[in-house]
Amino acid sequence: MNFPRKYGFLASLLFSLGAGGLLYCAAPPLNLWLLGIIGIALLWLLSTGGVFSRFCCGVLSGFTYFYLLFDWATIASKTELARVALALSQSIFIGLLLVIWTLWHRLVNRSSRHQAIILSVTLILDAFAWVLVEQCRSSFPFGGMPWGTLAFSLVDSPLINLASFGSTQLVGFCAVLSAVLIAQAFVSLTRLRFFTVITTAVTAVALILAPTFIGQYALPTGEVKVGVVQGNVPDEEKLGPKQSRALIVTQNHADVTSKIVRDKPDLIIWPESSSDRDIRSDSEAKAILDAVLEETTGTPMLLGTQKYMGTTRTNDVLAIENSEVVGTYSKQHPVPFGEYLPWRSFIEKIVPEAKKISVDMVSGDSPAYLSVKTANGVVRAAVPICFEVAYTSIVSEGAKNANLLVVPTNNASFGYSGEPLQQLAMTRFRAVELRKSAIQASTSGTSAVVSARGVVRYQSDLFEQAAKTINVPLYETLTFAVRSAKIRETGIFIAGIAMIIAMFGISLRNRQRNR
CATH class of the missing domain: 3.60.110.10 (Carbon-nitrogen hydrolase)
Known part of the structure; x- marks a missing residue:
C-alpha cells in the first residue's frame, strides 16, 4: 500500500511545525488558501509510526496553528495564558485526528488484496475523519469552538461553491481529500510509481477546480x-x-x-x-x-x-x-471564559483576571x-x-x-x-x-x-x-x-461511530488471522 514511511524525529518536528504554520497562512489576514491544503498534506504524511508519537506530532501541529490564529485571545483577556490554554485545548483534537489516521493506515496496510480499492476508500475515510474531528471540536466541550474551521479559510477558493450544498463539512471534506491525494502523489513519487503520481495529482487538481463551474446564481425577490x-x-x-x-x-x-x-x-x-x-x-x-x-x-x-x-x-x-x-x-451561545465563567470558584483562583467577568451571560x-x-x-x-x-x-x-x-x-x-x-x-x-x-x-x-x-x-x-x-x-x-443541516450533523456523528466500530472489527479480524 502507498502509505508514508516512518520519519525521524527532526523530519517529524519540521513537518508538524510546517503543517500548523501553513494552515495559519491559509487563514485571514494572510488568506493564502492553497497553503492550507499543502499543510494538511504535510500532516497526513506523518500518519505512520507509534500512536503516542503521532499524537504528539498532531498536538504540536495543532498548537502551532491555533496559537498563531488566536492572537486575539491575549489582547482580549490581557494574559498570554488564555491564548496558550485555548490553543492547547483545540490542538488535542488534531492529535486525535493523527491517531485515527495512523491506526487506520496500520490496519489496512496489512491487506494485500484489492490494494487500489482499499487505498481509494482509505483516502476518502481520511478526509471524512477530518470532518468528524472538526465537528467534534465544534461541539465539545462547552458547546465547542468552531473558530479555525478549515472551510472558513477557503472562501476565496473554488471550493467555496460547494458551501450551499454541504456547508463547512462538504467544503472541508473536499479540501482534505485533495490534500491527501497530493500527499499520496508525493509518496508514490518517492517510490517511482509514476502512474499513481499522475492519477492522484490530476484527481486532486480536478477536485479543487471543478466547483468553479457550479453556478451560484439566484434571483433577488x-x-x-x-x-x-x-x-x-x-x-x-x-x-x-x-x-x-x-x-x-x-x-x-x-x-x-x-x-x-x-x-x-x-x-x-x-x-x-x-x-x-x-x-x-x-x-x-x-x-x-x-x-x-x-x-x-x-x-x-x-x-x-x-x-x-x-x-x-x-x-x-x-x-x-x-x-x-x-x-x-x-x-444562544455565550462564549465560555469570555462571556461567562464555567467552574467559577476554581478558575478565579488560578486566573485572578477572570474575576472581571462578574456578570455571567x-x-x-x-x-x-x-x-x-x-x-x-x-x-x-x-x-x-x-x-x-x-x-x-x-x-x-x-x-x-x-x-x-x-x-x-x-x-x-x-x-x-x-x-x-x-x-x-x-x-x-x-x-x-x-x-x-x-x-x-x-x-x-x-x-x-x-x-x-x-x-x-x-x-x-x-x-x-x-x-x-x-x-x-x-x-x-x-x-x-x-x-439538511441537522440531518448532516447527526449523520456525520453516526458515520463516525460506524467507522470506529469498523476499525475495531478489522483489528479483531487481523488478530484472528495471525493466530
Whole structure:
C-alpha cells in the first residue's frame, strides 16, 4: 500500500511545525488558501509510526496553528495564558485526528488484496475523519469552538461553491481529500510509481477546480436600502472618572447615524453592544436612541443591547419599528471564559483576571431570527451574534425563513488582531452557503456588506467611525445546506461511530488471522 514511511524525529518536528504554520497562512489576514491544503498534506504524511508519537506530532501541529490564529485571545483577556490554554485545548483534537489516521493506515496496510480499492476508500475515510474531528471540536466541550474551521479559510477558493450544498463539512471534506491525494502523489513519487503520481495529482487538481463551474446564481425577490453604522469605541485610558464608556459608544453610533439621514435608508443597523446599557430600561441610553429615531423619522432599526438580571445578563438584538421594540433575539451561545465563567470558584483562583467577568451571560432559546417592516417590504433577517456566525446549526436555523443575513458584532476587545478579518471570512462563507446578502455590523470594525456570492461590496477600517448606505438585494433562496443541516450533523456523528466500530472489527479480524 502507498502509505508514508516512518520519519525521524527532526523530519517529524519540521513537518508538524510546517503543517500548523501553513494552515495559519491559509487563514485571514494572510488568506493564502492553497497553503492550507499543502499543510494538511504535510500532516497526513506523518500518519505512520507509534500512536503516542503521532499524537504528539498532531498536538504540536495543532498548537502551532491555533496559537498563531488566536492572537486575539491575549489582547482580549490581557494574559498570554488564555491564548496558550485555548490553543492547547483545540490542538488535542488534531492529535486525535493523527491517531485515527495512523491506526487506520496500520490496519489496512496489512491487506494485500484489492490494494487500489482499499487505498481509494482509505483516502476518502481520511478526509471524512477530518470532518468528524472538526465537528467534534465544534461541539465539545462547552458547546465547542468552531473558530479555525478549515472551510472558513477557503472562501476565496473554488471550493467555496460547494458551501450551499454541504456547508463547512462538504467544503472541508473536499479540501482534505485533495490534500491527501497530493500527499499520496508525493509518496508514490518517492517510490517511482509514476502512474499513481499522475492519477492522484490530476484527481486532486480536478477536485479543487471543478466547483468553479457550479453556478451560484439566484434571483433577488426585492431590495432594501440599508444604513450600516460603525460608531467606534473610546479609549478607556482617556476616560474621565464620571464618564460612561457605554453611553459614549451609544452616542458615537447616534452621531454617525446623523451622517446618513439624508440618504433615507429603509433600515438602520447598529452592531452588537452598540448600547450596553439597556435602552428598554435605562433612561439615558433610551434618550440617545429616541433622538436618533426622531431625526430619522422612525426608520426601522436593528441594534444590539444587554439585559441585566441581577448576576446574569443576556446579549440581545432588538428589532425596532415606529420607536417600539417589536422583536428580540438573545444570543444562544455565550462564549465560555469570555462571556461567562464555567467552574467559577476554581478558575478565579488560578486566573485572578477572570474575576472581571462578574456578570455571567445566559443563553436565549429562540432561533437567531428577527423580522422588521420597512418602506420596501419586510426584512426577515437571520441574526447570529458575533461568534455565533461560526456555528452552522445556529446560522442555518435562523436562516430558514430569512431573506437577509445580519451579523452584529463587537470586536473592540480584540484590537488590531486577525479576529475581525477572520470573522468577516465566516460571514462571507455564510453568505455563499445561504445564497443571501450578508451584513456584518461592528462597533469598531470590520463592518462589511457582502453579496450572495461572497464578494465584499463595502468594508470599513478598524477603529474608525464609518457609515454606509447601500442597496442590498433580498433572497428567498433556501439552500440544501440549510435544509439538511441537522440531518448532516447527526449523520456525520453516526458515520463516525460506524467507522470506529469498523476499525475495531478489522483489528479483531487481523488478530484472528495471525493466530
